[in-house]
Amino acid sequence: MYGWHLKILRVNLTTRKVTTEEVDPKIARDYLGGRGWAIHYMYKEMDPMADPLSPANMLIFATGPLTATPAPTGNRYMVVTKSPLTGALAHSNSGGEFPTWMKRTGFDMFIFEGKASEPVYVLVNEDQVEVRSAAHLWGKDVHETTDILKAETSNDARVACIGQAGENLALMAAIMNDKHRAAARSGVGAVMGSKNLKAVVAMGNKNPPLHDPEGMRALSVETSKNVGVDVKKGSNMRIYGTSYVPQVTNTLGILPTRNFLQGTFEHVHNIDGDALKDNYLIRHTPCYRCPLSCGRLTEVPDGPYKGKGEGPEYETISSLGTGCGVSNLAALVKANYLCNEFGMDTITTGMTIAVAMEMYEKGYLSEEVIGMPLKFGDHDAMIAMIKKMAYMEGFGKDLAMGSYRLAEKYGHPELAVTVRKQEFPGYDPRGSQGMGLLYATSNKGASHMEGDVAYEEVFGVPVKENPLTTEGKPELVKHFEDSFALIDSSGLCVFVAIRYVFNKDRMIWPERLSEMMNLSTGAGYTPEEVMQAADRVYTLERMFLIKAGSGPEHDTLPHRMLHEPLPDGPAKGKVVELDKMLPEFYKKRGWDEKGYPTKEKLMELGLPF
Amino acid sequence: MMIRVKMLANYREILPPEAINGVVELNVPMGTTVYDAISKFDIPLDDTSVIVLNGLTVELDTPLQEGDMVTAFSAIAGG
Ligand code: SF4
Numbered sequence: 218m219y220g221w222h223l224k225i226l227r228v229n230l231t232t233r234k235v236t237t238e239e240v241d242p243k244i245a246r247d248y249l250g251g252r253g254w255a256i257h258y259m260y261k262e263m264d265p266m267a268d269p270l271s272p273a274n275m276l277i278f279a280t281g282p283l284t285a286t287p288a289p290t291g292n293r294y295m296v297v298t299k300s301p302l303t304g305a306l307a308h309s310n311s312g313g314e315f316p317t318w319m320k321r322t323g324f325d326m327f328i329f330e331g332k333a334s335e336p337v338y339v340l341v342n343e344d345q346v347e348v349r350s351a352a353h354l355w356g357k358d359v360h361e362t363t364d365i366l367k368a369e370t371s372n373d374a375r376v377a378c379i380g381q382a383g384e385n386l387a388l389m390a391a392i393m394n395d396k397h398r399a400a401a402r403s404g405v406g407a408v409m410g411s412k413n414l415k416a417v418v419a420m421g422n423k424n425p426p427l428h429d430p431e432g433m434r435a436l437s438v439e440t441s442k443n444v445g446v447d448v449k450k451g452s453n454m455r456i457y458g459t460s461y462v463p464q465v466t467n468t469l470g471i472l473p474t475r476n477f478l479q480g481t482f483e484h485v486h487n488i489d490g491d492a493l494k495d496n497y498l499i500r501h502t503p504c505y506r507c508p509l510s511c512g513r514l515t516e517v518p519d520g521p522y523k524g525k526g527e528g529p530e531y532e533t534i535s536s537l538g539t540g541c542g543v544s545n546l547a548a549l550v551k552a553n554y555l556c557n558e559f560g561m562d563t564i565t566t567g568m569t570i571a572v573a574m575e576m577y578e579k580g581y582l583s584e585e586v587i588g589m590p591l592k593f594g595d596h597d598a599m600i601a602m603i604k605k606m607a608y609m610e611g612f613g614k615d616l617a618m619g620s621y622r623l624a625e626k627y628g629h630p631e632l633a634v635t636v637r638k639q640e641f642p643g644y645d646p647r648g649s650q651g652m653g654l655l656y657a658t659s660n661k662g663a664s665h666m667e668g669d670v671a672y673e674e675v676f677g678v679p680v681k682e683n684p685l686t687t688e689g690k691p692e693l694v695k696h697f698e699d700s701f702a703l704i705d706s707s708g709l710c711v712f713v714a715i716r717y718v719f720n721k722d723r724m725i726w727p728e729r730l731s732e733m734m735n736l737s738t739g740a741g742y743t744p745e746e747v748m749q750a751a752d753r754v755y756t757l758e759r760m761f762l763i764k765a766g767s768g769p770e771h772d773t774l775p776h777r778m779l780h781e782p783l784p785d786g787p788a789k790g791k792v793v794e795l796d797k798m799l800p801e802f803y804k805k806r807g808w809d810e811k812g813y814p815t816k817e818k819l820m821e822l823g824l825p826f
Numbered sequence: 827m828m829i830r831v832k833m834l835a836n837y838r839e840i841l842p843p844e845a846i847n848g849v850v851e852l853n854v855p856m857g858t859t860v861y862d863a864i865s866k867f868d869i870p871l872d873d874t875s876v877i878v879l880n881g882l883t884v885e886l887d888t889p890l891q892e893g894d895m896v897t898a899f900s901a902i903a904g905g
Contacts, residue, residue, distance in 0.1 A: 452902055453835045459904045461835040464848075468834065468897050469881050486847060490835060531905050643905065665905060677876035677901035683883040715903050723873065787881025 219428040220282035220738030221245050225258075226324040226346065228339055230412050231272060231331030235346045240325070246740050247823065249706035249747070250281035252308050253754040254326055255297035260757055265764035269301035269404075270386060270411040272332035278319060278377070278417065279327075281708025282738045285320035285424055287437040290710035292317050292505040300403035301411075302388040302565065302619050303637040303662040305767040306758055307403030310666065312504035312710055315394035315419060318375035320708075323423035333413040338378075340370060343421040351415035355384060358558040359393045362416055370418050378416035379406045380560030382607045386410050387617035389565035389606070393557060397512070397527035398504070401562040403639060403661055428739030436736060440717070440729065441508040454712065455501070457490035458511040459531035462643070463539065464489050469675060469684065470786020471648035473535050473641065475542045475593045476571040477634045477777055480645045480786040484544035488534055492546050502527060509713055515550060522551035529553035529563070532665075535643030536567025541574060542593030552600055559607035565619055568640035570602045572620040572632055581629050587612045631776040637662030637767055646778055648788025649674045651682070651690040654798045655697070658772050660758040668697035672715060679715075679723040687794050691802035696725050703727060703751035707734060753822040756806070756814050760824065769812025772799065827892040829854055831863055834899035837875075840868045854890065861886040863896050876901050 223240040240254070248257045255277040267273035276298045283291040294316035300307035319327070322341045329339070336351040354362050359380040366376045375395060383390035383406030390406025391399040409415075427433050453461045463485050466472040470480040486492065497517055503510035516525040529537075529550060537543065537552045556563045570591075576582040577591040584590055588611050591598050605613025615623050620640055624633040634641050639662030646653030651670035659667035670693055674684035682693065704714045707730065717733065720726040731747045734740065742750075762768055773779075778793045803810060807818030819826040832849045833841050841850055854863060860879055861871075864886075869875050871886075877898045879888060890896070 451836055453900055454902055454904060456836055462904045464834045465899055465904075468832070468878065468899075669903075669905065671905060672903045676903055676905075677873065678903045680873060681876055681883065681901070685882070712903055787878075 218242050218245065218738065219426050220286065220734070221250060222323055222325050222423070222425055224324050225326045225328060226322075226341060227328045227330070228346070228348065229331045230329060230333040230337065230348070230414060233348045235348070237324070247750060248754060249703065249750050250325065251279045251706040251708055252295045252297060252702060253706035253750065255279045255295060255308070256306070256754060256758050256761060258328065259297065260761050263299070265299070265761050266766065267299065269299040269304070269408060272330070272412070274299050274408055274411070276329040276408050276412060276414070277326060280316055280320040280325050281706055282734055284708030285317045286427060286737050287434050287506070288709065288733050288737070289437055289441045289506070289508050290504070290713045291708050292507060293708050293710050294319060295705055296392055296400035296405045298405055298408045299765065300405070300661065301407050302404040303639045303767065304765060305637050305662055305762050306660050307405050308661055308705065309392070309400035309402045309405050310705055311394055311398045311400040312507070313395035313398035314505045315375040315377050315398070316708070317505045318421070319419040320425060321423050322419050322421040327417065329412060329414060332411065336413050336415050338366065338416040338418060339414065340418045341420070343423060354415045356381065359560050360396055360558055363396050366416055366418050371420055374418045374420040376416055376418050378560070379409045380558060380607070382559045382561045383407055383410035384415070385607065385609045385617070387561065387606055387609065388619045389562045389569065389617070391560050391562045393560050397557055399557070399562070402564065402664060402666070406560050427737055429736045433736040436733060454509055454511045457494060458513050460490035460493050460513070460529065460534060462531035463534050465675060466535070466643060469648055470783065470788045471645040471675070471684070472539055473643055473645055474539045476540060476568070476575045476632070477641070477645055478575065478784070480648055480783045480788055482539040485539070487544045488538045488546045488549055496546065497550055504710065507710070507713070511712060517547050517550050520547060522547040524551050524554040526554040526557055528557070532643050533563040533567065536564045536571070536640075537599065540567045540571040541599050543596045543599055544594065545596040548596035548600060552603055555600065555603050559603070561603070561607060564642055565640045566603060566606065568634065569616050569620040569623060570599055572624050572634070573602070573616060575632055576624065576627060576629060581627055634775050634777055635663060636774060637771050639663045644671045644675065645783065645788070646774070646793050647783045647791045648786070649684040650687050650793060650798070651684070651694055653774060653778060653793035653795055654690055654694045654802055657774050657795055657799070658694070658802060660755065660762055666701065666711070668694060668701045669711070670694055670697045672697070679719045679725070685788060685791060687797045691798050691805050694802060695805045698755055699748055699751040700725055700727070702754045703730065703747055706751070706754060749822065753824060756818065756822055757824055759814060763813065772812055827854060827856060827890075828852070829858070829863060829890050829893070830895045831867065832895055832897040833867070834897065836900055837869055837898055858890050859887050860884060860890065860896055863890060864898055867898070869898055874901050875899070
C-alpha cells in the first residue's frame with residue numbers, strides 16, 4: 218500500500234510500554250485515515266461511558282493519506298478523543314508543520330492511553346520512541362515548552378504540547394503545535410493534561426511512498442494553480458486571512474455580539490481585517506506547503522498589550538472581540554496571544570467570558586464572586602479572566618468549566634449559548650438556519666468545522682444559498698458534514714480542500730479529492746466510495762455518541778436561539794426553525810424518526826449493529 | 827433617489843476615493859435594480875461574487891428603494 222504507512226504507534230503511559238501495530242488494509246481503505254481511522258479504533262477499543270479525564274480515555278493523533286504528500290494543504294492532523302467539555306467526541310484539526318513531521322516518523326497515527334505517574338513527554342524519532350520526564354517543563358507555557366524541547370532534541374523536530382490550561386485541566390484547553398497552531402476545540406488539551414503528557418516531539422525522514430508520484434505532482438501543481446480564486450494574489454484570504462469575515466457576518470447580521478444578544482457590532486471597523494492589517498500585521502505565514510498562506514504574524518509593538526505572535530483569526534475576533542463587546546484591537550490581539558501561550562481555545566474562552574459578562578450585567582454574578590466588575594466591552598477585565606482561567610485561580614475555576622457549567626452553577630443555564638455544552642462559533646444561526654441544524658446535530662457539539670454550511674449560506678462557496686430559509690437545508694447539512702468528514706480523514710485543510718470537493722458544475726461531488734487519494738494510495742476509490750466512507754465515519758461517530766449518553770436527546774439548541782428573536786440587523790425577528798429541519802435531516806442521514814441510525818443504514822455501511 | 831453601494835474587503839480597491847468605510851452614495855432613477863447599481867463597478871458579476879440587498883439574499887433584478895444598501899464581496903471560504 219501507498220499513501221498510508223499502515224502503521225500505528227501505541228504508547229501506554231501507565232506502563233510506559235510502546236508498541237507498533239500494522240493496520241489492516243481493508244480498514245485503512247474503508248475508514249480513509251485521520252478522523253475515520255481514529256473513530257474506528259475508539260469504537261472498537263474504548264468504553265464510550267469512560268470519564269474523559271480518566272486513564273481509560275484514548276487520545277489519538279491521526280494524519281491522513283494526503284498528509285506529507287505534495288497535495289496542496291496536505292499538512293493536517295486530527296486530535297480525536299472523548300471530550301471532557303461535551304461528553305461527546307472531540308475531533309480537532311490542526312496544520313502548521315508538526316503533522317507533516319509526525320507522518321514522517323513512519324507512523325500514520327499515535328494512540329496514547331493510560332496515565333503517566335508524573336509529567337512526561339514522548340519523543341518519536343522514527344523507530345526510536347522514548348517516554349521522557351517533563352518535570353522541567355510542567356508549568357511552562359507553549360512557547361517556552363516548544364523552545365526547550367527543540368533545544369534538547371533537535372532543531373529538526375516539531376512539537377505539539379499543552380500550556381498551563383491543559384495542565385490544570387481547564388475544559389477549554391487546546392493542544393498547540395508549532396507554537397501558534399491549535400487543535401483547539403472541546404478540551405483536547407485537558408485530556409492530554411489528565412494523562413500527564415506535556416508534549417509530543419516528532420522527527421524523521423520517512424515520507425510515505427506514493428502510488429503515482431508523477432501523477433500526484435502534476436495534479437497538485439494543477440490544483441494549486443486552478444483550484445479557485447482563493448489562492449490567487451489579491452484574494453481576501455491571501456490579504457486578510459480569516460480576519461476579513463467580521464465585515465461579512467456583520468453585513469448579514471449574524472456576527473455574535475455580546476453573548477448573542479445582538480447580531481451586529483457597532484464598532485466592527487475597529488477590530489476587522491483592515492484595522493489589523495493597517496496596525497499590527499508583519500507578514501503572512503503559511504502552514505507547510507500551502508499555496509494560500511492565510512496565517513498572519515502580528516505584533517503589538519508597545520504599550521500595555523505589547524506582544525508578538527500569530528492571528529487573531531475570525532473566530533477569535535467573534536468571541537473574545539464582538540462576543541464580549543470588546544472593540545480595543547490591541548487588547549484583543551493580546552488576548553489571542555495569551556490564549557495561544559496558555560494553550561486555550563479562543564471560542565470557548567471568549568464565549569464563557571461573554572456569558573459571565575451578561576450574568577454580571579443582569580445581577581446574577583456579583584463583583585465579590587468575580588473579584589472585579591465584568592461589563593461587556595471591558596477589555597482589561599477580559600484579559601484578567603483569561604489568566605484566571607488558565608491558572609484556575611478564584612473565579613477562574615468556574616470559568617474554566619465553560620459557559621454551560623458556569624451559567625448552570627449560578628442559576629441561569631438558559632443564558633449559555635451551547636450545544637452539548639460546547640460554545641457556538643461565529644455565525645448566529647438565527648440568521649443562518651443551516652448552521653442551526655449543524656450545531657444541533659454535530660458529533661462534537663456546536664462547531665462550524667463539522668460541516669460549515671456557512672460556506673454556502675454566507676460566503677457563496679460553491680454557490681450562494683439564502684441563509685434565512687430552511688428548505689433544502691437538511692440535505693445540504695448532510696452533504697457538508699460528509700465532505701468535512703472526508704477532508705478531516707484525508708489530511709487536508711478545509712479552506713482550500715473545499716474546492717477539491719466540487720465538480721465542474723460547482724456541486725459537491727469529490728472527483729478531484731478521490732483522484733488525489735488514488736494517486737496517493739492506489740486504493741482505486743470512486744467518488745461514490747469516498748462519500749460513502751465519509752458517511753460511514755460520520756455514522757460510526759454518531760453510534761459512539763449514543764453509547765456515550767450524548768445521543769439524539771441532545772440534538773437541540775439553547776433557549777436564546779429557539780425563543781429569543783434577533784433584535785437587530787437583516788435577520789431581525791428570526792429564531793432558528795429547528796423543528797422544520799430536524800425530521801428531514803434524520804431521514805436524509807438514514808436515521809429513524811428518533812435520530813438513531815437504522816439497522817438498514819448500518820448494514821449498508823458495513824457497520825456493527 | 828439615493829442609494830448606497832458597499833464593497834467589503836478586497837473589493838474596496840475598486841471604489842472611488844470619496845468612499846467612506848467602503849460605502850459610496852449614488853443618485854439613481856426610480857426602477858434601478860440591484861444589477862444596474864452593482865454593474866457600475868468593476869467586479870465580476872458571476873458566482874465568484876456575493877451580492878446582497880440590505881444584508882438579504884435577493885434576485886439581481888430586484889428594484890431598489892430610497893436608502894437601500896447593496897453590498898458586494900468576493901465568494902471565498904473563510905471563518
Ligand atoms: S489555508 Fe491557511 S490554515 Fe489552511 S493550510 Fe493553508 S495556511 Fe494553513
